[in-house]
Amino acid sequence: MVKIVTRKSLGVQNVYDIGVEQDHNFVIRQGLVASNCFNKSHSTAYGYVTYQTAYLKANYPLEYMAALLTANSGDTDKVQKYIATCQSMGIPIDPPDVNLSEVDFTPRNGKIVFGLSAVRGLGQNAIAAILEARKTGEFKSLGDFCDRIDLRTVTNKTVESLIYCGAFDKLGSNRQQLIHDLELVYNWAQSRAKDRATGQGNLFDLLGGGFGSNNSSNTNNNSFDSAPKAKPTPDFLPQEKLSKEKELLGFYVSDHPLKSIRQSARILAPINLSQLSEQKEDASVCMVVILNNVMKRVTQKGDAMAILQIEDLTSQAEAVVFPKIYERISTALQVDARLIIWAKIKSRDEQKQIIVDDAEPVEQVQMVMVELTPEQATTLEERDRLRNILVSQSGEKDKAKIPVIGVVQAGGSRQLVRFGRQFWVQDSINAINALQSANFPARIQPLAN
Numbered sequence: 465m466v467k468i469v470t471r472k473s474l475g476v477q478n479v480y481d482i483g484v485e486q487d488h489n490f491v492i493r494q495g496l497v498a499s500n501c502f503n504k505s506h507s508t509a510y511g512y513v514t515y516q517t518a519y520l521k522a523n524y525p526l527e528y529m530a531a532l533l534t535a536n537s538g539d540t541d542k543v544q545k546y547i548a549t550c551q552s553m554g555i556p557i558d559p560p561d562v563n564l565s566e567v568d569f570t571p572r573n574g575k576i577v578f579g580l581s582a583v584r585g586l587g588q589n590a591i592a593a594i595l596e597a598r599k600t601g602e603f604k605s606l607g608d609f610c611d612r613i614d615l616r617t618v619t620n621k622t623v624e625s626l627i628y629c630g631a632f633d634k635l636g637s638n639r640q641q642l643i644h645d646l647e648l649v650y651n652w653a654q655s656r657a658k659d660r661a662t663g664q665g666n667l668f669d670l671l672g673g674g675f676g677s678n679n680s681s682n683t684n685n686n687s688f689d690s691a692p693k694a695k696p697t698p699d700f701l702p703q704e705k706l707s708k709e710k711e712l713l714g715f716y717v718s719d720h721p722l723k724s725i726r727q728s729a730r731i732l733a734p735i736n737l738s739q740l741s742e743q744k745e746d747a748s749v750c751m752v753v754i755l756n757n758v759m760k761r762v763t764q765k766g767d768a769m770a771i772l773q774i775e776d777l778t779s780q781a782e783a784v785v786f787p788k789i790y791e792r793i794s795t796a797l798q799v800d801a802r803l804i805i806w807a808k809i810k811s812r813d814e815q816k817q818i819i820v821d822d823a824e825p826v827e828q829v830q831m832v833m834v835e836l837t838p839e840q841a842t843t844l845e846e847r848d849r850l851r852n853i854l855v856s857q858s859g860e861k862d863k864a865k866i867p868v869i870g871v872v873q874a875g876g877s878r879q880l881v882r883f884g885r886q887f888w889v890q891d892s893i894n895a896i897n898a899l900q901s902a903n904f905p906a907r908i909q910p911l912a913n
Contacts, residue, residue, distance in 0.1 A: 526571040529555055534568040537582060540714045541780060545738055547715060548778035550576060559630035559709065559717040562609060563602045567591055584712050585625050593617040605635055606642055607691025610653035620650045628708040630718050638699035648692040703800065721754050721802055722777055725826060725912045731869055731880060732804070732831075732911075738778035740816040743809040748885075751805045751818075752776060752826065758797050763787060770797060772820070774805070783807065783818035793823045802826040804911070806885075824865060829911035830892050832868045834904050841872045841881070853898050854883065859890030866892050869909070 520528045529550050536542040547557050556575045558564070560583055564572055568579040580591045593614045603609040609632075610623065626632060627642045637645070699705070706716050722729075729752045735743065736751075743749060757773035767787035774783055783805065785793070796803065806822040840846040858864040866889045870881035889895040892908050899906040 525553055526555060526576065530569045530571045530576045544715055545779050557717060561634060562594065562626060562631045578717060582713055583625055583629055586622055590618045590622050606632060606645055607649050610649050611656055615654055615657055623650065625712050629712040630709060639705060640700045641697045644694035644697050648694060652691050720777055722752060728911055731882060732867055733882060736778040737776050737781045740781060743816060745809065745811055747809045749807055749809060753803055753805055755797065755799055755801045755803055757799060781818060783820050785820045789820055796823050796825050804829050826912045830866055831909045831911065832866055832889060832892055832895050832906055833909045834868060834870050834899055834906045836870050836872045838872060838874045849902060850904060853902055854887040854889060857889040857895040857898055864888040864890045
């Protein structure tokens with residue numbers, strides 16, 4: 465924190481605080497503090513560090529964010545938050561790559577590449593062996609990789625983890641094909657290593673084209689094509705790939721289950737989990753999340769409730785579902801489900817807590833889109849007619865789950881207007897019919913296509 469003194473009178477100073485917010489943006493705030501509040505030597509040191517940090521982020525954002533990710537690589541929440549920051553800054557984050565990754569997060573060609581140390585179960589010795597083998601040239605295939613590395617250090621399980629997290633994605637085959645090939649290729653490479661160790665070699669080695677040779681032209685030969693392969697296999701389903709990525713890296717990297725609906729979800733104005741600390745007590749919020757875990761609990765009265773582990777593109781958090789709500793939405797609370805959650809924010813032990821009011825699978829969320837002319841949007845009589853129709857379609861309390869969005873066309877522009885939850889409807893078909901009968905063109909729009 466830097467304190468810039470602008471005026472001093474009767475022991476009170478008018479100061480400007482330059483601080484680093486959680487998202488590493490720099491802000492200036494004005495306030496009054498006692499003159500002896502902050503030591504000048506501390507102010508100078510903090511000011512210098514703040515200036516350096518701001519300069520690096522402004523002028524070397526790629527290198528700055530890579531260093532920030534590396535420095536916080538042991539903190540899953542912070543890394544996920546900084547990955548989201550990188551995405552907002554337009555900095556792509558690539559999964560580990562056997563030909564590009566170093567030990568830590570590395571800036572390369574306008575991107576940040578995950579470090580090999582980020583892969584769970586990949587020890588320092590295995591990383592050193594991979595980087596050492598790579599000095600003779602890039603790996604051309606799984607066979608090339610297994611034949612060149614020290615198999616005493618890099619185990620079959622290690623290579624499997626690298627495949628699952630996407631480290632071989634740029635070498636041609638899909639991940640499931642590589643997994644099926646691995647046992648055959650690994651045994652083949654072990655056999656070749658034993659031959660070289662005993663001085664026997666094979667035909668390709670004797671002709672100078674094998675992997676055992678140090679000739680730099682070896683990378684242009686296709687002798688690794690002799691590596692055995694399993695029969696052709698289609699790739700894993702997208703969700704399977706992402707689940708393995710998260711298991712091994714702690715994050716979704718190549719994609720995210722919520723990324724495809726990020727734009728359409730903005731219509732409902734969801735907050736990010738990283739913004740929880742900014743929410744006021746009892747604030748009503750909407751969130752689009754993926755459900756990582758459901759921990760069922762029983763109250764002293766014997767009623768079922770749940771603690772949810774949720775995450776979005778920016779962070780992770782816990783949410784509480786009390787008995788009455790749990791009874792109503794329990795069928796939607798499935799691990800790996802994409803949910804839209806409506807909740808209230810409470811404070812507990814100086815931490816923000818999410819109290820779930822309602823939840824629905826993203827795939828089931830529909831919106832009623834009402835086309836409005838500028839006259840309909842601005843005329844009091846027309847607005848009253850529209851309000852009355854929506855109120856009549858809201859149905860029983862707490863059962864209206866379908867948001868209503870107004871689409872105002874004016875010339876070449878198109879403005880979306882989100883109606884308050886008191887105007888949401890219970891049955892989309894009935895609402896569409898009622899609106900169209902009153903000359904309000906309307907249609908159903910799914911949140912996730």
